[in-house]
Amino acid sequence: MxxxxxxxxxxxxxxxxxxxxxxxxxxxxxxxxxxxxxxxxxxxxxxxxxxxxxxxxxxxxxxxxxxxxxxxxxxxxxxxxxxxxxxxxxxxxxxxxxxxxxxxxxxxxxxxxxxxxxxxxxxxxxxxxxxxxxFQRRYDAAMLRAHELLREGIIGELFKIVSILEDPEPPPVGYQSAGLLSDMGVHNADEILWMAKRYPTQIAGFGARLHNQQIPDVTVEDFDDAFVQMWFEQDLTAQLQVSRNHVAGYRNECLLFGRRGRIHVGHFDEDPLRVRLEAVGLDHEVLEQQTYDLRDYERPVPVFIRRFGPAYKxxxxxxxxxxxxxxxxxxTHHEGLKAMEIVAAGAEAIKRGGAIQLGSAST
Ligand SMILES: NC(=O)c1ccc[n+]([C@@H]2O[C@H](COP(=O)([O-])OP(=O)(O)OC[C@H]3O[C@@H](n4cnc5c(N)ncnc54)[C@H](O)[C@@H]3O)[C@@H](O)[C@H]2O)c1
The missing domain is CATH 3.40.50.720 (NAD(P)-binding Rossmann-like Domain)
Structure with missing residues (x-):
């Protein structure tokens, strides 16, 4: 050959x-x-x-x-x-x-x-x-359809994106991670930039070590749970939610909010081999509902392969x-670098912190 x-x-x-x-x-x-x-x-x-x-x-x-x-x-x-x-x-x-x-x-x-x-x-x-x-999400059938519906204007002008990625367990012992946001959140950062077609102007973030990082011998990371909010001027915001603590299973969701409706990809439910897409217009009007079947590799596979197998191929x-x-x-590396800039800025924002300390609640 x-x-x-x-x-x-x-x-x-x-x-x-x-x-x-x-x-x-x-x-x-x-x-x-x-x-x-x-x-x-x-x-x-x-x-x-x-x-x-x-x-x-x-x-x-x-x-x-x-x-x-x-x-x-x-x-x-x-x-x-x-x-x-x-x-x-x-x-x-x-x-x-x-x-x-x-x-x-x-x-x-x-x-x-x-x-x-x-x-x-x-x-x-x-x-x-x-x-x-x-960035395999750009090849995922459900995400591609969401992107297409957004560009066709089915939900009107986009003003908010919510992108969620939550692992059910820590990475295997010996896995090398550059940090929760670089390792996982970089997928969401690229998804957000792909959907927004713009670059954010401001970023804030919060992180925690809640569950996964309490387990002995687990790969050490900065956080096991993080939330990053970014603003694109005054008219668009995006929320990135990433965690290693969703013990109920692998969770990937993307919500796109427009002035005339909402698109939702990837509800968390009992069937990990199906991804649902739903576009809903004003007052609960269902504009499109689709279910995408994923690939059964007929052997145990990592959760990300189960969700994104056809996209990787x-x-x-x-x-x-x-x-x-x-x-x-x-x-290309251009998209790779932009997504890295977002997660690095998110990690920096978390480090600087923006929380207000509350006193103990009065009785
Ligand atoms: N696109 C996605 O959804 C996705 C999913 C998983 C991983 N990844 C990326 O793929 C890459 C590999 O991830 P993985 O989960 O397959 O990791 P892995 O740890 O299973 O494998 C990584 C490789 O490093 C080698 N290795 C391990 N320890 C080593 C050492 N001490 N010295 C030299 N080599 C060593 C392993 O043999 C293996 O070839 C990472 O960059 C990760 O970010 C992407």
């Missing part, structure tokens, strides 16, 4: 699913192929390569570094799902070698690092087109298409 030769860098919780999706796309499209996996844990790379090789006719080679992958010259493009602290190094090594990459969020471990990577990418025309940022398909056609990517 000839065609686009693909690699996955970092085959942990999400990387193995990116690899599976690439294998499926290869079988469906016949113009690309998964040729390699990379993991700094060499035994992981070897184990995953062996398992995945059984699913296709050609073997998958394992490497223990992006440097080794690049030296081999066997891949043209890659999905990077390594630890967040490895994002910049892995990206630079591969882009320097002329590869295009789909980089998992967040763009960098810190805002400074993300800025440095963006500056480096902008130094050169080829580099500036090399990175697609993995659609995102990978768009990446492959962009690479084959040599087209610019729709979502």
């Amino acid at each position: 000839t065609g686009l030769r693909l690699a996955v860098v970092g085959v942990g919780r999400i990387g193995v699913f990116h690899a599976q999706h690439l294998q499926e796309l290869a079988a469906e499209r016949e113009d690309c192929e998964l040729v390699a996996v990379v993991d700094r844990h060499q035994d992981t790379a070897m184990r995953v390569a062996e398992r995945l090789s059984a699913q296709q006719e050609t073997p998958i080679t394992s490497f223990d570094s992006t440097e080794a992958l690049v030296a081999s010259g066997i891949a043209d493009a890659a999905i990077i799902a390594s630890r967040t602290i490895d994002h910049r190094r892995d990206t630079q090594v591969m882009v320097e070698a002329g590869m295009r990459v789909l980089l998992e969020k967040p763009l960098g471990d810190t805002l400074d690092e993300a800025r440095q990577l963006a500056v480096w990418l902008e130094e050169d025309e080829t580099r500036s087109r090399a990175v697609m940022l993995a 659609a995102e990978a398909a768009d990446f492959v298409e962009g690479c084959i056609k040599k087209e610019p990517f729709a979502v």
Whole structure:
């Protein structure tokens, strides 16, 4: 087979699913192929390569570094799902070698690092087109329909966005997080910017360590629960709510409030394999109601895979298409950096604090 030769860098919780999706796309499209996996844990790379090789006719080679992958010259493009602290190094090594990459969020471990990577990418025309940022919500069928309805004006002028992401449990032991807002809230920040099509002018935030951070041996993070409010001039506000403490299950919701109605995606209910979208006009008039079925992988999968499986695959398909056609990517390091700026500002606002101390209640 000839065609686009693909690699996955970092085959942990999400990387193995990116690899599976690439294998499926290869079988469906016949113009690309998964040729390699990379993991700094060499035994992981070897184990995953062996398992995945059984699913296709050609073997998958394992490497223990992006440097080794690049030296081999066997891949043209890659999905990077390594630890967040490895994002910049892995990206630079591969882009320097002329590869295009789909980089998992967040763009960098810190805002400074993300800025440095963006500056480096902008130094050169080829580099500036090399990175697609993995914000899978932009490929989610329900979110895409909400975005379309909003742009069509079904709820009139938008004045408030509420974006909620709540995990049911802490990340696994050993997971490397740059902080609750960078690790999780960056999805909401991008969702808000995507819906608003504007950049906020003011931000405030509150954080707490309520449940998850009380559990022994859990990955240490700044907060396990946070609320960030941003203002876009005086006419639009957005609320970002993020937590690791929603023990009842994975919760993703987005509410868009307009002068003539409201759109709601992703009610929390008993069926995690279905996402509902509802657009309601004035006085309870239902304008649209849809249910989106998600993918059953027929094995236990992380909660984010259960909710966004088809979106991750659609995102990978768009990446492959962009690479084959040599087209610019729709979502790049620019979006990655803007979302990082929002979450960094949110974290800074939380640190500065804005709460008013109340005395004890009088009887
Ligand atoms: N888009 C999404 O919804 C989404 C969901 C999950 C994760 N992610 C992102 O994907 C990336 C990977 O997340 P994950 O949940 O798969 O993480 P993970 O910890 O399961 O895997 C990360 C990788 O790091 C490797 N690793 C672990 N410890 C290491 C060490 N000490 N030295 C070198 N390598 C080490 C692992 O072998 C694995 O390849 C992160 O950047 C995360 O933000 C995105």
